[in-house]
Amino acid sequence: MEMAGRGWAVFPIQPGRKWPPAWHRKENCPGHGPCATGHVTPESLATTDPEVIARVWARVPYNVAVFPGKSGLHVVDCDVRKPGEPDGPDGWAELTELAGRRGGPLPETWTTTTPSTGRQLWYAVPPGCRLASTVGHIAAHVDTRGWGGYALAPGSVRDDGAYELSDDTDPVPLPGWLVQANVERRSTAVSGRAETAVAMPDAFAAKAVREECDRIARTPYKQGRNKVLSTAAYALGQLVGAGVLEETYARVQLRAAVATWNTPESAVKDDGVIETSLAAGIANPRRITPRHGTRRAA
Template structure:
């Protein structure tokens, strides 16, 4: 093994042990971000039930994760090619939830999260943020001990993946084939912040129906228009965005776009501001913005 690889393994072990001191269960990762140890059951006949480490041998992925320094050293000794470490989510005492904001072409996951926070009326808390080599970010949050948050990919919004029970996050200080994961400046000293209740509810919701039956724009639509019309200065954009999101989620967005824009103009927003906010709500909820070309 090259000297640089040995150094990377030594550094990864040091970072992993430091994370374990904070109560975070860790496991060794390879340069591909996958668990470094191969399954001991790779050549076994198909078992009746999957083994999650009950056999006592390492190589069970996230189920190898531990906070015991002796165990962590054993795992890294068995995987001297490891150059990083993973942090298991969903385990006590932190019950970690990872919000993975990706940077795929045409996707601004950070903006999508901000729009979700605005739409659902919660604040994104100050917490640990890990910067990925590709330019993405991992936000560390904590969940209630009696709640199991599932893993998901793109369900909350395009480019936002959630790491929950049975998942793991690449720990800061890990070296991969694309670069090094690092804690964002000013966040290393922070504890993982509690997940906002409104966001937690979103993470626990079942996937939405693909083709919900669109309701008629009746009383609900008139209520949304009144909600926008009664906005005071400082609330106008927020109320319009929230109402437009509700309209599109309920299948009445196209029919309600003009009435909502008119209501917003009566509160003092310009035509351009109103249309831009409604278009943003349409995109956020997966619909074509008003006036967009097919």
């Protein structure tokens, strides 16, 4: 089966059902059957083993649940508005609007459509990044399927229709701003809560942001990450101080870059490094010449 050929972890689901039928919660574990040696979940049982897959699907044309967390994927699920909901944007409109507001790309990637005409974008997760599923967190009609969630593969059917492949581009890396949107708490949302527009930097500043953030994302575990992050935040702070880069934009991009390597424990510390170094850079602005050559301010 194609999904397993891609190394994606799959689990069979009875056609017409959305969740493996009658799967029990840990509290109610009977301790036998698949749980004979300890409680398991469909996610933990999901497999990439071609022999197992061939055997299971030879018997019944099961729907295919892909578990994105185990598969190195993150699926962005843009829903339609429910019947009876007041008029307004659907999930896809919310997502494109958010991309514009955050200055992030929304690259074409492997995409499926759901029977209700929703749209699911399948992205590759950056190495070292562990993303949980979210519900209505990124936007009201946008869920994400990562660890703890699953998405039905194209070809799967429900009573009301089938899941179909609408773009067969191989999954591209999840954009940093979406990593950030997935992990940030609502209370710390940088531009989400206030609904303020973030000004896009000009080409010169955008290049500086890209280079600093690439350097952060490339820095391996235990390889002086603190230093790399503080240097990058300071450099971007200097551009903020010089008036060529918006502080909010710099902060969002730095946090997104860090999100590719942070763990829940490090996130608070990393935020602290960003704030301190950004502020220090702002206090020592770069002098920008008309042609955008840069010199240290005297």
